[in-house]
Amino acid sequence: MRAPLLAVHNLTKTYRSGGREVKGLDNVSMSVAAGETIGLVGPSGSGKSTLARVVMRLIEPDSGTIAFGDENLGALSGKALRSMRKRIQMVFQDPSAAFNPRATVADVLADPLRIHGLASRAERPRRIAELLDSVGLPANLAARPVHAVSGGQRQRVAIARALATEPELIVLDEAVSALDVTVRGQILDLLVALQRERGLAYLFVSHDLAVVRAVSHRIAIMDRGRIVEAGPAATVVADPQSETGRALVAAIPRLHIPRLHTLQPHTSQPHGEASQNA
Numbered sequence: 001m002r003a004p005l006l007a008v009h010n011l012t013k014t015y016r017s018g019g020r021e022v023k024g025l026d027n028v029s030m031s032v033a034a035g036e037t038i039g040l041v042g043p044s045g046s047g048k049s050t051l052a053r054v055v056m057r058l059i060e061p062d063s064g065t066i067a068f069g070d071e072n073l074g075a076l077s078g079k080a081l082r083s084m085r086k087r088i089q090m091v092f093q094d095p096s097a098a099f100n101p102r103a104t105v106a107d108v109l110a111d112p113l114r115i116h117g118l119a120s121r122a123e124r125p126r127r128i129a130e131l132l133d134s135v136g137l138p139a140n141l142a143a144r145p146v147h148a149v150s151g152g153q154r155q156r157v158a159i160a161r162a163l164a165t166e167p168e169l170i171v172l173d174e175a176v177s178a179l180d181v182t183v184r185g186q187i188l189d190l191l192v193a194l195q196r197e198r199g200l201a202y203l204f205v206s207h208d209l210a211v212v213r214a215v216s217h218r219i220a221i222m223d224r225g226r227i228v229e230a231g232p233a234a235t236v237v238a239d240p241q242s243e244t245g246r247a248l249v250a251a252i253p254r255l256h257i258p259r260l261h262t263l264q265p266h267t268s269q270p271h272g273e274a275s276q277n278a
């Protein structure tokens with residue numbers, strides 16, 4: 001059996017605020033294979049963002065393990081962690097929050113090239129044009145202030161920035177949730193096309209099961225910090241086994257289901273269960 005690209009085991013994270021304890025993650029185990037999209041869906045507060053941030057090492061779990069390829073990602077620090085950050089990138093719901101308000105599109109794309117030493121100053125304009133092209137944007141957008149481009153274009157810039165380090169996994173946290181329906185469909189199409197071209201894996205986090213179903217090979221449903229159900233996307237949507245799953249399926253607006261892609265993982269068929277605790 002092929003080893004998963006990302007595998008987390010028994011992750012727990014308890015938040016303490018104002019004398020109250022909230023279980024952000026309660027013994028979560030799941031994996032993502034190379035070239036595969038795992039959709040992580042659940043109601044507000046179910047722990048999706050916590051899991052995404054723990055995978056990115058933006059939040060430390062209380063216990064549990066995170067493996068990426070052969071590396072014990074949870075134990076890395078310093079230079080080794082910085083080097084690992086090239087292999088896993090993240091795209092947020094609102095990329096503008098992460099962009100310097102005065103930055104141009106070129107500045108945003110130059111950052112990862114500079115930080116990770118991926119292109120000399122002289123090479124950067126050509127590399128930036130290539131990155132823009134890979135997300136369907138014209139090279140002349142580079143000179144525009146990033147705040148002056150449309151929401152859809154800004155999200156394409158965020159994806160291009162993630163691609164700059166040639167990652168194997170991109171964690172997308174509500175990455176299309178703020179976009180209107182037409183633009184959302186275009187970005188989903190782009191993500192699927194990039195996956196096919198590059199064999200990228202996605203951990204696709206969303207509260208919207210219809211969107212998750214459109215792009216995911218497997219779906220894991222979270223509720224109150226636990227994965228309550230996981231399986232092939234079509235099976236989970238057609239026959240949800242958990243109460244949370246049934247509620248999410250019932251909430252899919254019948255007239256607004258995005259076009260279903262016929263998904264073929266870039267590499268061989270993904271294996272295993274999304275969750276050992278489901």
Ligand SMILES: Nc1ncnc2c1ncn2[C@@H]1O[C@H](COP(=O)(O)OP(=O)(O)OP(=O)(O)O)[C@@H](O)[C@H]1O
Nearest residue numbers: 015017022023024043044045046047048049050207
């Ligand atoms: N920094 C924090 N301090 C205290 N509690 C937190 C913190 N971050 C998250 N929580 C709590 O942990 C639980 C899981 O939150 P999380 O943001 O991971 O869920 P989510 O599924 O991503 O929700 P949403 O879709 O609303 O972002 C929630 O009850 C939330 O209130």
